[in-house]
Amino acid sequence: MDDYVITVLSNIGMISFIGLSAYLLLVTGEISFGQQAYFGLGAYAAGAVTAMFLLPIWVGILVGACVAGGIAMVVGALTLRLSGLYFSISTLAFAEMVRLILLIVHVQVEVEGEMVGPAGAEGFHGIRWMFERDLSLAHFMLLIYGLLALVLIVLLLVERSRLGSVFRMLGSDDLLAEMQGLDTVRYRILAAGVAGVISGIGGALYAHFTTYVEPQFFNVMLGVHALAYGLIGGLGTAFGPFIGVAIDIGFLESVRFIQGYRMIVFGGLAAVLLIFMPRGILDEERVHRLKTLFRRRNHAGAQRR
Amino acid sequence: MLEVRRLHVSYGGLRAVHGVSLEVRTGEIVCIIGPNGAGKTSILNAVSGIVAPEAGDVLFEGQPIGGLPAHAVVARGIVQVPEGRLIFGTLSVEENLRVAAHRRGPFVLRRRDRPGLRRLFPALADKLDGPAAGLSGGEAQMLALARGLEAEPRLLLLDEPSLGLSPKMAEEVFALIRRLRDQGLTMLLVEQNVRQTLALADRGYVLESGRITLQGTASDLLSDHRLVSNYLGVSAGASLDPASGR
Numbered sequence: 314m315d316d317y318v319i320t321v322l323s324n325i326g327m328i329s330f331i332g333l334s335a336y337l338l339l340v341t342g343e344i345s346f347g348q349q350a351y352f353g354l355g356a357y358a359a360g361a362v363t364a365m366f367l368l369p370i371w372v373g374i375l376v377g378a379c380v381a382g383g384i385a386m387v388v389g390a391l392t393l394r395l396s397g398l399y400f401s402i403s404t405l406a407f408a409e410m411v412r413l414i415l416l417i418v419h420v421q422v423e424v425e426g427e428m429v430g431p432a433g434a435e436g437f438h439g440i441r442w443m444f445e446r447d448l449s450l451a452h453f454m455l456l457i458y459g460l461l462a463l464v465l466i467v468l469l470l471v472e473r474s475r476l477g478s479v480f481r482m483l484g485s486d487d488l489l490a491e492m493q494g495l496d497t498v499r500y501r502i503l504a505a506g507v508a509g510v511i512s513g514i515g516g517a518l519y520a521h522f523t524t525y526v527e528p529q530f531f532n533v534m535l536g537v538h539a540l541a542y543g544l545i546g547g548l549g550t551a552f553g554p555f556i557g558v559a560i561d562i563g564f565l566e567s568v569r570f571i572q573g574y575r576m577i578v579f580g581g582l583a584a585v586l587l588i589f590m591p592r593g594i595l596d597e598e599r600v601h602r603l604k605t606l607f608r609r610r611n612h613a614g615a616q617r618r
Numbered sequence: 619m620l621e622v623r624r625l626h627v628s629y630g631g632l633r634a635v636h637g638v639s640l641e642v643r644t645g646e647i648v649c650i651i652g653p654n655g656a657g658k659t660s661i662l663n664a665v666s667g668i669v670a671p672e673a674g675d676v677l678f679e680g681q682p683i684g685g686l687p688a689h690a691v692v693a694r695g696i697v698q699v700p701e702g703r704l705i706f707g708t709l710s711v712e713e714n715l716r717v718a719a720h721r722r723g724p725f726v727l728r729r730r731d732r733p734g735l736r737r738l739f740p741a742l743a744d745k746l747d748g749p750a751a752g753l754s755g756g757e758a759q760m761l762a763l764a765r766g767l768e769a770e771p772r773l774l775l776l777d778e779p780s781l782g783l784s785p786k787m788a789e790e791v792f793a794l795i796r797r798l799r800d801q802g803l804t805m806l807l808v809e810q811n812v813r814q815t816l817a818l819a820d821r822g823y824v825l826e827s828g829r830i831t832l833q834g835t836a837s838d839l840l841s842d843h844r845l846v847s848n849y850l851g852v853s854a855g856a857s858l859d860p861a862s863g864r
Binding site: 473476478482492493494496601604605 | 666667668687688689690692693697698700704706707708709710713714716717718719720722723724725726727728747749765769
């Protein structure tokens with residue numbers, strides 16, 4: 314594989330984290346325009362751990378995930394009593410706040426004769442953990458997909474458990490959920506925290522893949538894309554967002570002649586899909602039909618044996 | 619088991635329940651009957667924590683529960699089966715049930731054998747994996763009931779379980795309530811289907827415009843001439859003349 318293919322695949326992998334993050338909140342009925350903030354916080358925190366404190370990358374990813382998840386839970390506790398549009402606006406406002414704060418944060422330490430750390434609008438350079446260890450892009454891609462698989466497995470297990478049904482129930486009727494004995498506020502904060510962790514892991518990986526991050530990257534367009542992945546790919550299963558990411562980065566990014574028109578094509582595609590498939594390609598109904606098909610085939614196979 | 623004292627419930631200044639007192643003893647079926655808009659559902663909602671009482675006390679086994687959030691009331695063992703068969707259509711039948719099993723923690727997986735369910739709700743047991751949206755009206759009501767039981771209630775609040783069902787389905791719902799009583803479940807039942815309700819209840823309260831106008835054992839109420847003339851004897855006239863329903 315050449316470096317271009319590896320880069321595209323790695324981007325798909327890393328962006329999938331924020332797609333899954335927004336997806337989880339969509340399932341619980343919350344439209345967040347702010348998941349890019351946790352991606353950014355995860356990137357800065359993880360970068361600081363490895364580049365400024367010279368700790369191993371797994372510590373960086375862990376810290377990035379925890380910082381993003383912790384802040385997401387605090388923000389969640391403050392905003393989740395808001396509903397609908399008000400919630401969405403508050404997430405957007407918070408994300409912009411984070412971005413603007415990162416634009417002025419200047420914390421640098423001297424590491425081996427060089428100043429390393431967030432430098433406001435110039436970004437955070439020198440997150441070179443991967444290159445200092447002679448890891449190839451392909452190796453790092455394996456790390457990305459390993460973690461992505463781990464997150465996906467956890468999400469799929471959650472979806473199969475009572476917790477998954479609870480999350481879906483929050484998305485359709487809060488009062489009815491309360492009547493089933495569910496502390497909806499607590500479950501919402503939990504969902505926000507998990508979504509923050511997922512986004513933070515993506516950010517932590519991103520910082521180490523590109524070796525530098527700047528606040529500008531974590532602007533609202535990243536959050537809008539993250540939402541669109543779930544909405545296009547489908548809200549019926551955690552596999553949904555991957556379809557969205559694959560369409561956006563995998564297809565549109567790689568087809569040369571629409572390169573300059575990517576956003577236009579993507580926006581139009583999102584609009585068309587939302588009209589004809591309001592809950593995405595893999596919505597609950599199609600997922601259910603696929604499951605039935607799968608179960609029936611398994612059943613038939615078992616009988617033949 | 620449940621004691622409601624001088625309960626007042628208001629919605630934005632409009633008072634729906636005026637100083638209602640009632641009691642449910644362990645093992646009883648108590649019903650609240652009365653016309654539309656009398657405040658029957660408001661009483662249930664105040665007990666289950668959906669609305670906060672404006673004034674008055676709600677005691678469950680001696681403990682005040684008035685004003686607790688709904689999920690905390692469920693945790694104490696009071697479960698409301700809401701009117702209108704509110705189920706989650708996008709979830710499967712089994713998932714609807716699983717959500718309500720709050721005593722089992724968040725990580726319960728799908729349960730394959732549900733002998734209890736098969737015994738009480740044979741129609742549902744065969745459709746566990748189908749989407750709840752695909753159920754008929756009667757099946758959906760059965761699911762709402764089954765879901766209520768899944769929360770392992772000590773007191774079940776039933777809000778118009780026969781509403782909108784065919785007479786045959788309504789009969790099945792009442793038969794089920796009878797079986798639940800025989801298993802020792804305590805129930806507070808709100809209904810408009812007066813004759814069938816009084817036939818299975820132990821005691822009843824008649825609610826009109828937010829006040830209790832009559833109360834007594836079900837057999838006393840069935841033979842009360844005011845109740846008979848208002849709700850039972852004049853079904854044809856009532857539908858022609860709205861005033862006679864009062």
